Amino acid sequence: MIVFIALILVAAVASTVIINTIQDTSENAESTVLDVRGELSKKVLVEGAYISERDCTVVIWEHGGAAGWSASFTVGAHTGAAFVAAGGTDNAASTVVVDDGCRAILYENSDFSGWENTYEVGSHAINPNDQLSSLIVQNPSSRLPQGFELEMIMELGLGSPPIPAETVRWSVSCKNGTGVGLDSEDIVTSGSRLLGDTNTLGDDSDFVAGEIIEYGMVFKVPVSFSNCIPNSGINLPLLLHVDGGATTNVNLALRATAQGTNLFFDP
Numbered sequence: 001m002i003v004f005i006a007l008i009l010v011a012a013v014a015s016t017v018i019i020n021t022i023q024d025t026s027e028n029a030e031s032t033v034l035d036v037r038g039e040l041s042k043k044v045l046v047e048g049a050y051i052s053e054r055d056c057t058v059v060i061w062e063h064g065g066a067a068g069w070s071a072s073f074t075v076g077a078h079t080g081a082a083f084v085a086a087g088g089t090d091n092a093a094s095t096v097v098v099d100d101g102c103r104a105i106l107y108e109n110s111d112f113s114g115w116e117n118t119y120e121v122g123s124h125a126i127n128p129n130d131q132l133s134s135l136i137v138q139n140p141s142s143r144l145p146q147g148f149e150l151e152m153i154m155e156l157g158l159g160s161p162p163i164p165a166e167t168v169r170w171s172v173s174c175k176n177g178t179g180v181g182l183d184s185e186d187i188v189t190s191g192s193r194l195l196g197d198t199n200t201l202g203d204d205s206d207f208v209a210g211e212i213i214e215y216g217m218v219f220k221v222p223v224s225f226s227n228c229i230p231n232s233g234i235n236l237p238l239l240l241h242v243d244g245g246a247t248t249n250v251n252l253a254l255r256a257t258a259q260g261t262n263l264f265f266d267p
């Protein structure tokens, strides 16, 4: 009898353990399903894509210390004729002032030949003095001489929970010579803002890490290229990935590279 009672007790304890284990397992399964749903709903959509050019200017001055005549140049290649047309005098320039986001490559001759000197952001004495005849202004974040980059307009997908800005990352791959080039950045590093030109706090500044993007906010993300050099006429596959969330695949048809071209809607 005592043995029988003991057996019943053991059986009761064992079945309780089994029942608890089953409940635990089903609870785990349920929360796993919820986690997956939560992750996939973290999604960023592309609402538009434009060809843009970063604002940046290089000013050439006649004398040291930025004095005398001056001539301003935006991103692009400026021949000797263009240099003179902009107000410069051949073989007389002594100072170059390079804006934020710009780089200036100065040349001895009017056709980008002869000596060549590169100046980064800041004010510099041109060396050699009084010989400059042509220049190229570049956006260093783009290896294309015309300063080509994209501005992507994005927002969260319907039903997406709020997500930290730095968890959104874009990447673009393309043929680069015989290899494959890849450019990828999170949107904080890219220097993104809301459409109204502020961050999510209403300040006149780019997003910083930790800022939260919520459903309904529309934001713009500069996509610039350093390894990937897209040309007119190619299809550019762009991936938008949210850490711990979904990946969105966008195919951009580069029918033209003129500034302002809307890659989604322009013919």
Ligand SMILES: [Ca+2]
Pocket: 062, 063, 064, 092, 093, 094, 130
């Ligand atoms: Ca001079």
Ligand SMILES: [Ca+2]
Pocket: 090, 091, 107, 108, 109, 110, 131, 132, 133
């Ligand atoms: Ca010269």
